[in-house]
Amino acid sequence: MRTDGMPGAQRSRWRGVAVWSAGVLALTFLVAPFVTLAAFTRWDHLALAPGDLGAVGVSLLYSLIALPLVIALGTPLAWWLARSAFRGKVLIDALVLLPLLTPPLALGLLLTSLYGPYSPIGAAFERIGVMLTNSAPAFLLAQVYGAMPYYVISARAAFEGVPRELEQIALTLGKSPWQVFLRVTLPLARLGLSAGLALAWVRALGEFGIVLIVAYYPQGMPVKLWVNLQDIGLPAVYPLLWLFLLVALPLPLWLGLRARRRLAF
Amino acid sequence: MRIDLQLRHPIALAVQFELRGFSVLLGRSGEGKSILLKALAGLLPAQGGPYAGLAPQHRPVGYLPQGYALFPHLTVWQNVAFALPGRQARRARACALLETLGVSRLASRHPQTLSGGQQQRVALARALARQPQLLLLDEPTAALDPATREDVFAELIAQIRQLGLPALAVTHDPHLALMADWMAVMVARRIVQQGTPRQVLAAPASIAVARLLGIRNRLRGVVVDAGHVAVDGVLLAASAAAELARGQAVGVLLRAEDIELLPAAADSGANPADPLWTLAALREEGLATRVITAAPLRLEALLPRDRADAIALRADQSVRLRIDPRHVQLCALNPATEAE
Numbered sequence: 001m002r003t004d005g006m007p008g009a010q011r012s013r014w015r016g017v018a019v020w021s022a023g024v025l026a027l028t029f030l031v032a033p034f035v036t037l038a039a040f041t042r043w044d045h046l047a048l049a050p051g052d053l054g055a056v057g058v059s060l061l062y063s064l065i066a067l068p069l070v071i072a073l074g075t076p077l078a079w080w081l082a083r084s085a086f087r088g089k090v091l092i093d094a095l096v097l098l099p100l101l102t103p104p105l106a107l108g109l110l111l112t113s114l115y116g117p118y119s120p121i122g123a124a125f126e127r128i129g130v131m132l133t134n135s136a137p138a139f140l141l142a143q144v145y146g147a148m149p150y151y152v153i154s155a156r157a158a159f160e161g162v163p164r165e166l167e168q169i170a171l172t173l174g175k176s177p178w179q180v181f182l183r184v185t186l187p188l189a190r191l192g193l194s195a196g197l198a199l200a201w202v203r204a205l206g207e208f209g210i211v212l213i214v215a216y217y218p219q220g221m222p223v224k225l226w227v228n229l230q231d232i233g234l235p236a237v238y239p240l241l242w243l244f245l246l247v248a249l250p251l252p253l254w255l256g257l258r259a260r261r262r263l264a265f
Numbered sequence: 266m267r268i269d270l271q272l273r274h275p276i277a278l279a280v281q282f283e284l285r286g287f288s289v290l291l292g293r294s295g296e297g298k299s300i301l302l303k304a305l306a307g308l309l310p311a312q313g314g315p316y317a318g319l320a321p322q323h324r325p326v327g328y329l330p331q332g333y334a335l336f337p338h339l340t341v342w343q344n345v346a347f348a349l350p351g352r353q354a355r356r357a358r359a360c361a362l363l364e365t366l367g368v369s370r371l372a373s374r375h376p377q378t379l380s381g382g383q384q385q386r387v388a389l390a391r392a393l394a395r396q397p398q399l400l401l402l403d404e405p406t407a408a409l410d411p412a413t414r415e416d417v418f419a420e421l422i423a424q425i426r427q428l429g430l431p432a433l434a435v436t437h438d439p440h441l442a443l444m445a446d447w448m449a450v451m452v453a454r455r456i457v458q459q460g461t462p463r464q465v466l467a468a469p470a471s472i473a474v475a476r477l478l479g480i481r482n483r484l485r486g487v488v489v490d491a492g493h494v495a496v497d498g499v500l501l502a503a504s505a506a507a508e509l510a511r512g513q514a515v516g517v518l519l520r521a522e523d524i525e526l527l528p529a530a531a532d533s534g535a536n537p538a539d540p541l542w543t544l545a546a547l548r549e550e551g552l553a554t555r556v557i558t559a560a561p562l563r564l565e566a567l568l569p570r571d572r573a574d575a576i577a578l579r580a581d582q583s584v585r586l587r588i589d590p591r592h593v594q595l596c597a598l599n600p601a602t603e604a605e
Contacts, residue, residue, distance in 0.1 A: 165334045168308045171321040172328040173348035174395045183347075187338045 041238045048243070049236040055224035056243055062136070062220065063204040066143040070200045074148045078155035078196075079181075099149045104209020111145060111214050132214075139215035146207040151200035158192020159185065194259035198252030205248050266399065266431055271312045272297075272304050282456045284399075286446030287422050289462075290435045291477050296451050298435035302328065302401045305433070315399070327392025327430075331403045333384045335376035341387050342372040348395035362390040366424065381408040382417040389421070393428070400425060400432035406441055419444060439479040450474050471597050472516040481565040482519035485598065487512060494595065499540065499561045503593035516596040523592040524566035526556060527585045528576050541583040554578065558586075 081092065099107065115122045115132035122132050132138045162185050170180040186193070208222035216223060221244045228236040272278040276297045282290070292298050304311035306328040307321030316324045335344050345359035363369040368386045376384060385405065392400060405421065406414050422444055425432050434441070442448045442462060449459040450470070458470040469475040472483045486496040491507045493500050496517055509515065527534060529541055545559035554573040556566045566586070568578070578584070 163334070165330055165332075166336060168303075168306075168321070169328065169330065169334045170336075170347070171308065172306045172324070172326060173391065174322050175348075176322055184336065 037238060037241065040234075041242065042235060045235075046239050046242075048239050049228050049232055051219070052224060052228075052240045052243065055219050055221045055240070056247060058139070058218045059205055059220035059222075059244075060247055062139050062143060062218075063201060066140055066147060066204045067197070067201055069140070069144050070148045070151050070204070071197070073144070074151045074196075074200075075155060078152045079159050079185075081152070081156045082159035096149060096152055099145065100153075104146065104207070105213065107145065108142065108210040108213025111141065111210065115141065115214075134215055134217045136218060139211060139218055139220065142210040142214040143204040143207050146210050147200040147203040150203050151196040154192055154196025154199060155189070158189035158196065161192060162188045191259045194255040198255045201251050202248060205244075266315065268305070268315070268433070269313045270301065270304055272300065272309065274310065276300060276454070278304075278454050280451070280454075280456050282449040282459050283447065284431050284433055287425055287432050287434070287444075288447040288449065289442040289445040290433060290449050290451055291439065291442040292435070292437060292451030293477065294437055297454055298451065299331070299403050302330075302403050302433070302435055305399075305401055325396070325398040326401055327389075327395065327397035327399070328401045329385070329388045329392055329403065329405065331407050333376075333388035333408065335379075335384055335387055335391070337376060339376075340372070341368075341374050341376065341379070344376065344387055345390045345394055347391060359390070359394065362393055363387070365393075366390050381410055382413065385409070385417070385421065389424070397430070400430050402432060402434040404436050404438075405434050406436065406438055415440070437477075439477060442478075450477055452477070467594075469518060469594065469596050472518070475516065475518045475594075475596060480518050480594075481521040482517075482524075484517040484519075484562070485514065486517040486595075487514055488595075492590065494593070496562060501588065501593055502590035503595060504590045505593065505595040509595065514598055516598050518594040518596060519564065519588065520592065521555065521565045521567040523588065524564060525587040526566055526568060526572070526576060526578065527587055529583045529585060536585070539585045542586055543583050544578075544580050547578060547580050556584075558584075 077096075081089075081096070102110070112133060113119060115125070115138070117123065117126060117131075117133065125132050130137050132141060166184055166188065167180050170184045171177070175183065205220075206222055207220075208226070211220060211223055212226070219227065221240065225237055225240055225244070228240060266284040267281070268284060269281045270278070278297050278301060280301060290298055290301070300309060303309045305316070306326050307316065307319060307324045308328075316326070335341075336347065339347065342356055342359045342363065345362055346355040349355045349358055360369055360372055363372055363386075366386045366389060368383060368390070371379060371383060371387065376387065379387065385408070389400075406418050409417050418441060426446075434445070436442060443466070445462055447459070448462050448465055449456050450465065451457070452471070452473040458465055458474050465474070466478060469478055469480065472485075475483050484496045486494040486501070488506050488509045488511055489495045489500065490511060492502055492504070494503045494506050494515060494517055495501075501517065503517070540561055542558045542562075542564075543560050544556060545563065546557045548555040548557070550567070552570040554568045554570075556568060556578065558564045558566070564586070576584075
């Protein structure tokens with residue numbers, strides 16, 4: 001559409017309409033499959049397949065354990081990436097991107113090669129009684145591995161957004177570096193950290209490719225969806241999917257709302 | 266208190282100077298003045314004192330950076346209470362500090378909603394909360410509204426004096442330096458002069474110092490006799506020449522405000538034997554007029570409104586200049602290390 005030659009107010013109205021339409025289009029695109037889901041779900045025969053509830057329990061329990069592990073391991077790395085400058089840092093950046101770029105199925109194979117019973121590491125763990133395939137620790141390993149890169153990248157950007165000067169001022173006000181981190185860096189990075197946490201949660205809960213290879217058992221929701229599809233068919237997929245969405249959504253929603261509310265002064 | 270500090274990173278810097286009361290370090294941008302303050306606060310590695318080897322959180326300094334760096338996620342009173350220990354009574358103590366600085370009504374506002382002057386007060390209150398022994402201020406007037414800058418800053422100095430705290434402010438603004446108790450001048454990353462503002466102003470150590478002090482006419486000349494210097498063949502009467510050896514090369518400094526212009530006409534009171542000066546430009550500066558001469562020398566004079574009105578100056582006119590010999594200051598030429 002030609003917009004030159006229009007008066008300014010009219011042009012800016014057209015621009016507003018264009019942005020709005022593009023937004024609606026994108027949202028429609030994103031939501032459309034779920035409209036289909038709602039339409040195809042047989043609401044009168046809504047029933048879970050045997051083992052579905054167990055899968056929900058497994059997914060929730062291990063994701064809740066995985067999330068603190070992701071935070072504990074990922075936060076120092078993200079902070080270090082945000083705050084340090086050295087030659088060859090781009091190499092470290094590439095290393096962090098690797099797990100994101102590699103297809104999950106391939107990652108699962110790589111993790112099995114590294115931690116499986118035929119590897120020295122896997123054998124060592126087995127000797128102390130920890131199996132790193134088809135076990136709870138293996139399930140956790142897959143979840144943490146799948147979720148951590150997303151958290152690290154968000155958290156790093158969040159830390160980079162905190163003005164150095166505010167941290168320095170806090171030091172001159174007599175606070176130790178740790179206190180500065182807790183009282184200045186964390187609160188100022190909270191929006192990005194919350195986003196990272198939400199992403200990590202969604203990744204941990206929804207991880208399929210890695211889990212499929214590394215820990216077919218215990219069976220979480222994503223693998224159970226696949227099993228339901230194989231054994232029973234589509235009608236057994238939709239109810240579990242509804243349940244999955246129901247348990248997955250609250251945490252990211254709450255995190256987003258909370259971070260934003262505290263941002264609006 | 267004495268500052269004696271050496272830095273290698275991010276720039277090489279070695280400075281020694283005294284602090285007395287409210288002190289100002291005057292220097293151009295890029296001299297490393299902010300870096301020096303950060304080093305004093307312990308935020309950059311440096312050798313020497315005071316506070317050698319102490320981590321920033323253990324140094325008894327209050328640091329006010331340019332722009333004040335108030336915490337955006339905290340209210341005004343929470344900013345001030347940041348350094349205060351404990352849970353109870355923090356708010357009361359923070360509000361008492363805000364009260365002292367006359368900004369207690371802002372206690373529950375957020376920093377983003379404050380003016381530059383208000384933010385400065387809050388930053389000062391926050392720095393005072395940890396009971397520092399030295400205040401460090403980086404370009405304290407930079408973020409202030411130009412219309413009220415002088416007043417706001419004069420009040421800030423008065424308050425700091427009242428607290429009896431030694432303070433070091435770094436700035437490139439000579440007006441600010443003149444309000445201090447003590448000043449040091451930095452040129453080419455070295456301290457080239459220090460003293461009270463009156464002492465420094467009366468005898469700038471070099472042409473570079475004169476430039477920092479805002480002296481507009483900075484010329485190179487030679488001492489001719491006990492009462493005169495020659496600048497490009499033009500003889501200027503200068504009382505200070507009496508103390509210098511004949512033939513010595515000197516910097517000749519003249520404030521624009523100290524040059525008086527007289528009409529060329531015989532009845533103007535000027536000495537008809539004085540040379541006639543042609544004008545290059547007239548520039549209105551508010552109510553005053555800045556006059557730039559073309560020949561025999563290029564000089565700047567600042568005429569107050571009544572003088573400019575009285576002689577009805579035009580750019581194509583010639584004039585005679587009257588300069589009090591006591592106002593012609595002579596200084597050393599810049600040492601090789603000092604770039605003009």
